[in-house]
Amino acid sequence: MxxxxxxxxxxxxxxxxxxxxxxxxxxxxxxxxxxxxxxxxxxxxxxxxxxxxxxxxxxxxxxxxxxxxxxxxxxxxxxxxxxxxxxxxxxxxxxxxxxxxxxxxxxxxxxxxxxxxxGSTTLPPLLTWGNLCLDPNTYEVTYSSRALRLTPKEFSLLELLMANGRRVLSRAVMIERIWPLEDSPEEDAVKAHIKTLRAKLKAAGAPEDFIETVHGIGYRLRQAS
Missing domain, CATH: 3.40.50.2300 (Response regulator)
Structure with a gap:
């Protein structure tokens, strides 16, 4: 929000x-x-x-x-x-x-x-992508029922990716959607957050390429099986 x-x-x-x-x-x-x-x-x-x-x-x-x-x-x-x-x-x-x-x-x-x-008639929906589940109402994230402990920015990035599925999101779009205007970081900050997010997903059992890099464009989620 x-x-x-x-x-x-x-x-x-x-x-x-x-x-x-x-x-x-x-x-x-x-x-x-x-x-x-x-x-x-x-x-x-x-x-x-x-x-x-x-x-x-x-x-x-x-x-x-x-x-x-x-x-x-x-x-x-x-x-x-x-x-x-x-x-x-x-x-x-x-x-x-x-x-x-x-x-x-x-x-x-x-x-x-x-x-x-x-201002909203319904609560934000539960987001799922394969074995990954994110609840925007409780800020809980699980992969195959294993809880992930995410920072607020990691949570927001994952929520944004899950809401867009296979759509490729550029780093600039991620910054615009998640960071305040007066505190906008360099695009390398997004890269660093994605790196730690991938590590936490992998530790929970997700594939290493669960978050795909589309070179020269941005990121998206791997095709759900």
Whole structure:
């Protein structure tokens, strides 16, 4: 799941971004309303966390622009204004929920989960490829019933590969889908993660070429038997 956080308080943005990443979300940060608008037009997001008081374009105006432009992604507003009239203004602008600063982090994360569930009618499906099974809901991965202990990035890479099956994915596409824009690594980082992922799959009994390299293009999964 990819989340856009539009917040001009750098300290708060960094802390909240770190907490969301710990929950296995991919997080991009914009520091003003116009930058947030540009980000939403450029990429597909599952949820938007939006401060009300922003430079260049305030949160209420950005929310109204998004809704008038046909964007229906879940939107959670963050604000220091704790009055009924402010909440009504935010909700009438199109926000799905409203949290007052300072907020309890665990409550905010619970609200994020609730909005993401509301935005999807079903839970992500269980992914299987031959003897490999990945559950996006519990973050469990098994090969022939043997559990694999993966890092968050390894899990995300494997989930992406399994969702695309025999389709070849380039390193650039993997970086775009899995890493935040401000933390995009060199393509060699993908190569390193694929190497450790292959080693863990092999240790669980998978063929050495379970993840195939299509030279000059990218990676895909071996044809399932």
């Amino acid at each position: 990819r989340i856009l956080l539009v917040e001009d308080d750098i300290t708060l943005a960094e802390a909240l971004s770190d907490a969301l990443v710990d929950e296995r979300y991919v997080v991009d940060v914009a520091k003003d309303g116009e930058a947030g608008w540009a980000q939403v037009k450029a990429l597909t997001y599952d949820l938007l966390l939006l401060d009300v008081t922003l430079p260049k374009l305030d949160g209420i105006s950005l929310c109204q622009r998004l809704r008038m432009s046909g964007y229906h992604l879940p939107l959670l507003m963050l604000t220091a204004r704790d009055t009924s009239s402010d909440k009504i203004t935010g909700l009438d602008a199109g926000a799905d929920d409203y949290v007052v600063k300072p907020f309890d982090l665990q409550e905010l994360l619970a609200r994020v989960r609730a909005l993401l569930r509301r």
